[in-house]
Amino acid sequence: MFLEVKDLTKKYNHKTVLHSLSFQVKQNEILVVLGPSGCGKSTLLSCLNGFTTTDGGTVTLLDQDVTSLDPENRDITTVFQSYSLFPHMNVIKNLTYGLKFQKLSRQEKTAKAKKMLHLLQLDDYANSKIQDLSGGQQQRVALGRSLIVEPQLLLLDEPFSNLDEKLRLKMRQELRRLQNELNITMIFVTHDQQEAFAIGDRILVMDQGRIQQISNGEDLYSHPKNEFVLKFIGDSNQVTDDEYIRPEKIELTKNPTGDGTITNKIFQGATIDYALDYRGKNYQVTSLNRGQEFKIGDHVNVAYRTDKMEG
Numbered sequence: 001m002f003l004e005v006k007d008l009t010k011k012y013n014h015k016t017v018l019h020s021l022s023f024q025v026k027q028n029e030i031l032v033v034l035g036p037s038g039c040g041k042s043t044l045l046s047c048l049n050g051f052t053t054t055d056g057g058t059v060t061l062l063d064q065d066v067t068s069l070d071p072e073n074r075d076i077t078t079v080f081q082s083y084s085l086f087p088h089m090n091v092i093k094n095l096t097y098g099l100k101f102q103k104l105s106r107q108e109k110t111a112k113a114k115k116m117l118h119l120l121q122l123d124d125y126a127n128s129k130i131q132d133l134s135g136g137q138q139q140r141v142a143l144g145r146s147l148i149v150e151p152q153l154l155l156l157d158e159p160f161s162n163l164d165e166k167l168r169l170k171m172r173q174e175l176r177r178l179q180n181e182l183n184i185t186m187i188f189v190t191h192d193q194q195e196a197f198a199i200g201d202r203i204l205v206m207d208q209g210r211i212q213q214i215s216n217g218e219d220l221y222s223h224p225k226n227e228f229v230l231k232f233i234g235d236s237n238q239v240t241d242d243e244y245i246r247p248e249k250i251e252l253t254k255n256p257t258g259d260g261t262i263t264n265k266i267f268q269g270a271t272i273d274y275a276l277d278y279r280g281k282n283y284q285v286t287s288l289n290r291g292q293e294f295k296i297g298d299h300v301n302v303a304y305r306t307d308k309m310e311g
Contacts, residue, residue: 002027009056030186034198040209041189043163077146078155092126098145116144154189172198225310237283243306247286253301260302261296
């Protein structure tokens with residue numbers, strides 16, 4: 001196995017923030033660590049890259065136990081939320097800075113930097129100042145500086161959170177392109193489920209320092225193992241302790257004598273969200289916008305299918 005984390009534990013002031021985490025990462029895979037703020041995502045990355053010492057467990061990378069190694073000896077690099085680029089250096093110097101510990105000639109470093117510029121689609125910006133770049137271009141430089149050293153494992157800690165929505169969508173595609181071209185293994189931390197679905201081969205869902213479920217996005221959405229995963233991954237209407245209905249799986253048909261009543265609606269463009277009163281209970285319904293909307297107060301027939309949690 002490329003990366004194996006076993007019983008990883010971390011405590012701060014006698015409070016356990018990571019509870020015996022165990023998981024594996026395959027080579028050339030993107031594993032997304034998804035969870036709410038404060039659940040331990042960034043602490044996990046900090047234990048993996050060696051910036052934080054652990055209180056138990058092991059981290060094994062390519063059959064080498066790296067748990068006690070210093071960060072510079074782990075062959076792991078990290079891209080942080082703040083890009084940490086040097087404003088007094090131009091783009092190509094920021095890229096070659098990542099090579100300062102490698103025994104390469106100046107010509108070799110420049111050649112690698114130019115190759116990385118081409119991969120990042122920044123050929124025309126080699127001599128540009130960092131502050132003259134857009135947010136997306138700066139993020140690509142930050143990625144390039146970590147990738148240029150050819151690490152075994154790349155960690156990314158919410159790297160797109162400072163970008164606007166359009167740039168975030170574009171950078172997700174860029175990251176996937178770079179990963180495919182370089183065949184590099186990545187662990188990507190985010191609190192955004194849509195980002196997790198777009199980027200991850202698999203998704204590790206965390207809450208309060210514990211792993212709740214690990215699977216691909218489709219399986220997490222369709223087969224949540226517990227109530228936390230159900231509520232964190234998408235919206236749902238909980239019917240019983242273990243039964244639920246996803247909002248898009250409720251079908252409405254206008255009927256003046258129907259048992260359901262539309263109590264509110266929110267136009268979302270491609271979809272419309274309805275609040276539904278059905279036999280004394282409130283439901284959330286998401287319908288495709290096909291040009292036929294229900295109005296508040298409309299009576300409707302309601303058809304649905306319940307699903308059960310897997311746990």
